[in-house]
Amino acid sequence: MAARGTPSGPGKTAPRLINDLLDHDPRNEFKHGRNLLVDPGRKFNFGRGPTLPHRKDRLDCRHKLMRKEHQTNTPRVEEEPDSSTEYKVGAYCTACLHHFDITANFWRRNDRKTPCSLSDEFNPLHHFLLAKSQTAKEHKEKYGVNKYDLFIEAHRFVCSGSECPLQLDIKISPPRLNHIMLSYILDPAKLDIRGQREIKNDPERYHGMSPIKPLQALGYLRQYLVDAKGAKSKTELRKIARRNKKYMLTFADECDELFEYLDFKPIEEASPEPEEGPNCFWQLPIITDLNRNFIDDVVYEIDLLMARRPMDEGPRVIVNHVPVLKDIERSLGCLDYPTRNRTVDLSADEHPCYISLGAVYDFTDRLLEWSYERQCECDPLNKPYYLDCLEDLATGRQSADLQLRVVMATSAGEVGQKAIEDSYRFFNLDPDSVEGDEHIMGLYKSRIESAPRQKDAARDCLLTIAKHRKSEKIEALANDRTMSFEDALEFLNVPADTASDSIEAAAVALSLESSDKAKIARALRVIANQRSGDFTLQRAAASMESGTGGSTLDVGDAYHRLQIGTRNVPDEIVFTYYQSLSNGAPSGSKDSYSEALRVIALDRQSNFLLRKLEDPNADVQAGTAEPVGLDNIGNTCYLNSLLQYYYTIKPVRDMVINFQQHRMSLNDEDIKNKRVGGRIVDKSEIIKAQKFVEELHNLFENLKTASTRSVKPTRELAELTIFSSAAVADFRRASISSPHGPPSLSSIMNGPVYGPQWPPPPPPPLPTTLEEDIEMVDHPRNKNAENGDDSSEATLVDLEQLPPSYSETTGNEESSPGADAVMVDGEDASPDKSSASEKPPPIPPRNKSGLVIQTNENKDLLPNDELWKFGSQQDVTEVIGNVMFRLQCAIKPTSIEETSGAQIDIIRDTFFGANTVYTQKALSLERKTEAWPSIIVFPGKVGRDIYEALDVVYDEQQVEIDNTTVPQYASLSKLPPILQIHIQRTDFDHETHRAFKNRNPVVFPETIYLDRYVDSGDPNSAIMRRRRETWGWKERLRTLEARHTALKNEQAQISVPDALLATKDFVSNLQEEEIEGLEVDPALPEALEERISEVAAELEAITGRIDILRKRIQGQFVDMREYEYKLQSVFIHRGEAGGGHYWIYIYDFEHDIWREYNDEWVSEVKDRRTIFEHQGGAGGTPYYLVYVKSSDIKNLVEAVCRDVQEVQMTDVTEEWPDLVENGVSSGANEDEDSSETRHIEHAKPRPLRPKPAVLEPTSAWEDAWKGSEDFNVGVSGPNEGDANGRPW
Ligand SMILES: [Zn+2]
């Protein structure tokens, strides 16, 4: 824009200039060291430095400009200027009486032809740059004093539009009548003295007259001047006789100076009576080009002065002042420019960013954007500052368009002034530093050497400086630091799917050879970030960066250093403390704060803090919105999975957390009536159960409120969860009786314990010393079980009279042990012996819990670690049964079931379903209903889907009752809200007589429909007809498959057709060789040939029919979708029987994510195939599935339930009491009644509010004006600007 002599520097759009003209009080030009009209606004500091001085003084005049009719020549409406145009506006201010002469000419700069216009997208408004100025002093020196041209200042502006010819002159003049001259006629006292004197000198002449008032004096003077202006010619001019009575009273001889100043001319004429001396006159001024405007101006001033006179001075002429603002706007081409539609309080000061951009507050976003661009063009040196301005306004206006413009500028490499200053300060440099590039690069290098963790921040700052300085050298250095995920893998020489610990090992190995530890750490960090939440790698990266592998700083000291009084605060608060201390701290202390934060982050294992430490803007969620992990407390197998699972089941969680409301009372009457699963329970069982729920309560409170990423279940809880009382008693007995010390649980249980896959053991031998014990145990179902422990079988006989725990039978009561046995597995009763391998020997009865309870409770914990040491795996169904039993014992019933007297409660309502078993006897169809907490299914010989697995439970089968084989099937007569399916993977090898883990897949979808199993109560209902049809198909399918198997003869690895073919070849060879004595039927090969094709045809036909049948079976129920269930949890076991690792996947319905809960780690599952493809392989097998009734999901499950304690931050410099200690000490004596008061330690610290301002983003603008008392007026509304009403 500097072309063709246009000045450069910041400019002002026409509306801005007009606004500044109105604000500029020429009397105070240098009051603030700047001229509002011509100087650019002060640079806003965005709240980072001292507050800006106010722009205007309150006494300054905001001009009210009126038109001087004869000095104004403005465009007519709609007129566009051309290259000969000149507009003039003469104006005066009714407040300060100054004169303003504005001339806009379009002809002087005649090399430009196209004035800016609102219709021109690129030049909608004139944008004025100051070309030159002249002060009164300069003018006086040059031209001397000239009363016709008395001025204060004059300025020339030119428009920056490249084709715009506009040149604008603004001249500001003081009032024509100065105070001294005016005092002759405006001072009532002077006038009074003057009048009294004249009257006294000649009382006769002035008889009846009194002194003149200022209003009249002004009126006389005005009249003279108006007469003078109106005179057509010199000759017409009146003379004023100075002896005139009115003149004498008003002016006498004392106002000669005034009259002469106003160009009145004194005239003397010889008097007809010489003794009286000459007659004196004032000739009215002769109006010439020279004084025309001068006299004109004086009249305007007199008008204004008259208007100001007190009313008691008499009536006056009302003069109509005509506002001139629109004339000015029209002349400057900005009348009716497009504006934002908003109300703005004009008394409020404008946001300084508008002024800096040469814009005004009511500009549209588009005009503002244009102003920014034009300002950058004209004043490129300050581009970064203008970007900050635009950004601030974009934020204040909440304008997406402007924000986009900011983003565009940023992505085009522009940087804001703030960023530049921050970047220099990061290196302790002055933003105006004249240091060379090399110096800055050196600072960068030494900084990242001494504080490697600041590397990223240092790099960003260096890049900004590079851009600011346009230094390629610096930029190259800064850019040498990016590392992609692939780069990182390559650098560490590991494939993408390498396990975290192996990557860490690779990095450590590399660090032994390489000195570039920072780069290794960086690579680890990049990989860790890519694998979101991989704490192992984050920690490895952190320790690699610290160089020593760990800090010597103690965790307590770290908290102290960050001035955090209590450790029990959420991650976010820790980070806030860190930030508030670190911001603005010198770089040395910054490092020490970083160290403290890192120590805390590692101690808490907080991925959030580590990521934030590395990059404060990192998009990581604090742990407080995520579920909490559970530390592994030893060989507790699926304990953690189970606890996490129960925590997500709302009815259980709510009950446990509000346990006091549900607690079973311990009065004898209630206990007497209590039946859990139909069984009487005694007081000690209830007390133990309540202890269990209290422990669970504490854990749940921790899961809810912990600010750490994981918590630790207590040993007590683990024991109470996993071991039924009987199991513990067994262990004790065995350890007493064995001469070789305590045996492992597994040895007690007759064989290796294989984790949850392992079937519940047969009951252990009961020593006679414990005969008073009442034990409830599984009924041994399979008398021919391979583990046959005859002594235990014998003891169990008398126990069988006890009611079974979770297999209550109601209705047609004819339950024989035989009928129960059938329930184990539908295929069990199949005559086909080949299915026997699917039947694990000592499996529990269908859905029996395997619960073993004894009433001889021992309150002590297990005495030693032996039980844990020797493994604690029990069947998951058994443990779940134990948990449910304890929960039910601990709580009071909601009602009592009439038929059995069993208690109905929250647990039962949530988990229990029921089957009705139909047995076709000779004379009747008998039905029997049994409730269950879970369904047990089997993976089968080749794997199946979940329906095929469930079919085994519900399909018709042949059972033997009273030596008669009869059909029997089951229907689902009560649908549980939470459906638990145990996939029983323990299988038994009949040849080796060993149990093994059946890894065959059970394919389970996220949604299942149970319609096909639902009991209709009518054996001939539509659903039953469909079921029977399916059973028929399955029967045929089994026959076909058997035939197919036989023909394929897969076990011998040669199919029947192949065998025949081989036989045929053999026979043919025999024939050809014509061996002596061997007769071969000549028809045989042919017959064989025929047979071969027959068999092949049969195989093909069978295959086709099998296909059709399978499709039919699969499609039979697909249209029935009323009883929908959604998958909620998947328990996984990895490894072999007897050990391995357990974790659980839980679905978060609210957020539509699956999480993996793997002991202390809870992480999102990004690829869901990892859950559904855990089938068969070594990766892990699902062994327990939980489905939730779709229609009630919201009330049944909730994955995330967090309520992290909000801990107060006081002033960080304050000494601060240990809240936790206080909380505990005030929380009653735990020793007195530990079971009642245990959870009090979770009482919340007093709720307090964090203090640091960083938590609440405030606008820099607002900060800057805080405490500026002069401007606390005119708030325009909550969203109309900042708190002080300064509009954006
Ligand atoms: Zn004024």
Ligand SMILES: [Zn+2]
């Ligand atoms: Zn222009």
